[in-house]
Amino acid sequence: MITRWMVRRLDDRLGFSPVARSGLNKVFPDHWTFMMGEIALYSFTYLVLSGVFLTLFFDASTTRTTYEGGYAPLAGSEVSAAYASSVQLSMDVRFGLVARQSHHWAALLFTGAIVVHLCRIFFTGAFRRPRGVNWVVGVTLLVLAIANGFAGYSLADDLLSGTGLRVANAVLLSIPVVGAWAEFLAFGGEFPAEAMIPRLYVVHILVVPALIVTLITAHMVILVRQKHSHFPGPGRTDTNVVGSRLWPGYAVRSLGLLFAVVALCLLLGGLVQINPIWLWGPFEPGSATAPSQPDWYVGWLDGALRLWPAWEPIVFGHRLPALFVPAIVLPGLTFLGLYLYPLLERLMTGDRAPHQVLQRPRERPGRVAFGVAALTFYGLLLTAFSIDVVSKFTGIPVYLLIYTFRVAVPALPVVTGLVAFVLARALRDSGADGFLALTWADVRGALRRRKPVPEAPSATEEPREAAPEEPDEEREPEQAEPEPVRVPAGPVP
Amino acid sequence: MKRRSAEAWVSACFLGAAAAAVGFVVAYVVDAGPQVLGGLLGTACAALAVGLVLWAAQLLPSGTYVEERRPMQPPEATQTAFVETLHRGSSGTPRLLRRTLLLAGLALGAAVVVPLRSLLLPTSAPPARALRQTPWRRGVRLMTREGDLVRADDVPQGTDLTVFPEGMPRADDATAIVVRVDPRELQQPAEGTVAGILAFSKLCTHAGCPVGLYEQTTRQLFCPCHQSVFDVLSGAEAVAGPAARALPRLPLAVDGDGYLVADGDFDGQVGPTFWRPE
Numbered sequence: 001m002i003t004r005w006m007v008r009r010l011d012d013r014l015g016f017s018p019v020a021r022s023g024l025n026k027v028f029p030d031h032w033t034f035m036m037g038e039i040a041l042y043s044f045t046y047l048v049l050s051g052v053f054l055t056l057f058f059d060a061s062t063t064r065t066t067y068e069g070g071y072a073p074l075a076g077s078e079v080s081a082a083y084a085s086s087v088q089l090s091m092d093v094r095f096g097l098v099a100r101q102s103h104h105w106a107a108l109l110f111t112g113a114i115v116v117h118l119c120r121i122f123f124t125g126a127f128r129r130p131r132g133v134n135w136v137v138g139v140t141l142l143v144l145a146i147a148n149g150f151a152g153y154s155l156a157d158d159l160l161s162g163t164g165l166r167v168a169n170a171v172l173l174s175i176p177v178v179g180a181w182a183e184f185l186a187f188g189g190e191f192p193a194e195a196m197i198p199r200l201y202v203v204h205i206l207v208v209p210a211l212i213v214t215l216i217t218a219h220m221v222i223l224v225r226q227k228h229s230h231f232p233g234p235g236r237t238d239t240n241v242v243g244s245r246l247w248p249g250y251a252v253r254s255l256g257l258l259f260a261v262v263a264l265c266l267l268l269g270g271l272v273q274i275n276p277i278w279l280w281g282p283f284e285p286g287s288a289t290a291p292s293q294p295d296w297y298v299g300w301l302d303g304a305l306r307l308w309p310a311w312e313p314i315v316f317g318h319r320l321p322a323l324f325v326p327a328i329v330l331p332g333l334t335f336l337g338l339y340l341y342p343l344l345e346r347l348m349t350g351d352r353a354p355h356q357v358l359q360r361p362r363e364r365p366g367r368v369a370f371g372v373a374a375l376t377f378y379g380l381l382l383t384a385f386s387i388d389v390v391s392k393f394t395g396i397p398v399y400l401l402i403y404t405f406r407v408a409v410p411a412l413p414v415v416t417g418l419v420a421f422v423l424a425r426a427l428r429d430s431g432a433d434g435f436l437a438l439t440w441a442d443v444r445g446a447l448r449r450r451k452p453v454p455e456a457p458s459a460t461e462e463p464r465e466a467a468p469e470e471p472d473e474e475r476e477p478e479q480a481e482p483e484p485v486r487v488p489a490g491p492v493p
Numbered sequence: 494m495k496r497r498s499a500e501a502w503v504s505a506c507f508l509g510a511a512a513a514a515v516g517f518v519v520a521y522v523v524d525a526g527p528q529v530l531g532g533l534l535g536t537a538c539a540a541l542a543v544g545l546v547l548w549a550a551q552l553l554p555s556g557t558y559v560e561e562r563r564p565m566q567p568p569e570a571t572q573t574a575f576v577e578t579l580h581r582g583s584s585g586t587p588r589l590l591r592r593t594l595l596l597a598g599l600a601l602g603a604a605v606v607v608p609l610r611s612l613l614l615p616t617s618a619p620p621a622r623a624l625r626q627t628p629w630r631r632g633v634r635l636m637t638r639e640g641d642l643v644r645a646d647d648v649p650q651g652t653d654l655t656v657f658p659e660g661m662p663r664a665d666d667a668t669a670i671v672v673r674v675d676p677r678e679l680q681q682p683a684e685g686t687v688a689g690i691l692a693f694s695k696l697c698t699h700a701g702c703p704v705g706l707y708e709q710t711t712r713q714l715f716c717p718c719h720q721s722v723f724d725v726l727s728g729a730e731a732v733a734g735p736a737a738r739a740l741p742r743l744p745l746a747v748d749g750d751g752y753l754v755a756d757g758d759f760d761g762q763v764g765p766t767f768w769r770p771e
């Protein structure tokens with residue numbers, strides 16, 4: 001047999017069949033929420049593939065050239081080489097537009113999948129020991145994905161991305177003391193410096209992708225080493241993993257997911273227009289698009305810029321720019337909070353034990369409340385980034401919307417957090433299957449027991465209830481790599 | 494699903510994928526446009542995806558395998574041995590050696606960081622100067638984007654005109670917006686205006702977007718980025734939105750040939766605020 005022959009040849013040289021065999025036997029839990037990370041991985045794969053195609057046509061330079069492509073309204077106009085080549089690869093290169101648009105859609109999917117994956121990890125307590133390391137790697141990947149998305153859509157040198165870069169330039173400038181130097185070193189000079197596009201290009205196609213690849217590798221190596229966590233269920237303990245074996249079932253399914261992700265990107269890229277740079281026009285000094293919205297993953301920052309009041313206090317005899325708090329402090333605190341959350345929760349609960357069985361969100365009403373409040377907060381900021389568009393379509397004055405949001409952004413998270421806390425508690429105490437199975441009595445009971453004060457997880461710590469956590473010590477480490485066994489009847493919820 | 498019918502479905506999916514892929518090649522050859530290209534290649538991948546998932550779900554063993562998890566901590570002795578290996582030969586390292594090595598590390602680190610200064614292009618002035626100055630000087634003529642010089646009569650009431658210093662249509666920080674109002678309505682001294690014509694920096698003092706929209710009835714300038722509003726009659730004070738400072742004003746005059754000229758640089762810092770002494 002050909003397989004036999006190949007394995008023998010490979011073993012001659014690498015001797016890897018024992019390792020490979022245990023690799024193929026690796027067990028993956030079967031739960032749909034575990035696919036989010038895979039979707040992120042596969043959209044990154046597609047980003048690399050489509051990105052390589054795009055680099056073959058894109059010219060990252062601000063040199064002025066005359067556009068001579070097939071798009072008539074621009075014919076003969078003097079634009080930057082970056083813009084000319086972007087329009088050209090969209091209009092004149094066959095499949096170019098599909099590649100560009102699907103690349104953009106894949107970037108939205110990539111960041112989106114990371115965020116949903118992060119929520120899954122957060123609400124099920126998968127960040128607890130021993131997975132704190134991978135949480136940190138994952139949060140870093142999110143930061144890199146956002147940064148690379150922004151760098152990417154700023155490359156085309158169209159009017160919209162020029163506006164985004166203007167704001168990025170102002171954000172850097174707003175840093176106290178070092179802002180001006182930070183901006184000048186990053187961009188090479190006063191905005192719009194000619195080094196801007198080539199530098200962003202190096203960052204976008206080399207520096208950040210290399211970091212992302214490295215971190216994804218680390219993420220997966222740690223994952224394989226630690227093995228997956230799994231949801232509670234019959235036969236699932238802290239000393240085993242229950243699910244499908246990698247080969248063949250899981251691998252084929254996952255391959256299917258890969259093609260599904262690619263199909264989604266291609267269909268969106270072919271059928272749904274995104275970022276039509278030829279409509280925005282080239283970047284010109286003194287012009288801006290109206291309305292101008294960035295991609296969603298930086299939209300929450302743009303929303304914060306819109307809502308933060310016009311306030312520039314004098315600090316140490318210097319003017320503190322209005323952008324500093326919403327554009328530097330807010331994301332700084334956001335990611336610091338994300339990085340530190342596992343540590344904070346560990347300090348508050350005193351739970352330092354390693355866990356391999358996930359929690360259902362309801363087991364931790366305080367965490368649910370905190371998470372829901374945070375999601376509401378960022379969701380509102382994200383909505384606020386399009387208030388001018390909303391106002392245009394509804395006729396509500398922009399300033400009314402701004403004041404409404406200024407109240408809602410701090411207030412609504414408290415409300416949703418409280419509601420989430422009560423519901424999670426009602427679910428936990430009643431043991432109901434889902435929200436629909438809850439009765440009024442359950443909710444009232446959850447309200448009565450103690451006055452819920454969510455928001456800060458500190459105030460909400462509950463005595464832990466039957467969560468399977470202590471690793472049972474009966475089992476001893478056995479021989480090298482025990483083969484997964486099929487259990488006859490384990491239901492897979 | 495029966496095994497036979499599952500097999501039939503899966504192979505139907507694979508056939509569909511093959512057909513769509515062939516369709517894609519044909520569409521590519523006849524240059525059928527991005528919708529068809531993306532649609533067909535996407536459909537091919539989607540059909541393949543459905544086939545693979547069906548195959549895995551219906552025909553391959555999945556679920557309910559149990560893999561044992563070995564504790565991460567190795568036996569005590571193994572750990573001790575590793576720690577000892579790490580310490581191999583380190584007990585006798587003299588303190589002088591350690592200190593000087595640390596010094597070398599720090600010095601080398603600094604040496605590697607310093608060349609970051611080269612990121613500032615040689616063509617650029619240092620930040621403090623570049624941010625405070627624009628190319629406007631006394632007597633520099635106003636020029637439109639199209640390259641025309643501007644006379645006072647060229648600015649009709651109610652329009653707004655974007656201008657640059659003569660010969661510098663790409664000087665972003667010098668972009669100014671010229672509007673004409675009735676001089677009697679001005680709520681501020683008329684110096685630096687010419688017959689009700691005022692010029693302001695076009696860069697929003699919030700994040701630097703060009704303040705594009707002039708609302709003639711309210712005499713207000715709007716920023717498209719985050720909706721700041723500047724009131725022209727009061728000297729472009731920020732009246733709403735997140736911008737905190739007024740748009741700096743460009744003092745105007747008329748030169749001997751009747752063209753509008755600047756009467757100096759802007760009267761404030763152009764564009765977004767940065768950390769600077771007040």
Ligand code: FES
Pocket residue numbers: 697698699700701702716717718719720721734735736
């Ligand atoms: S840049 Fe003008 S309002 Fe933000």
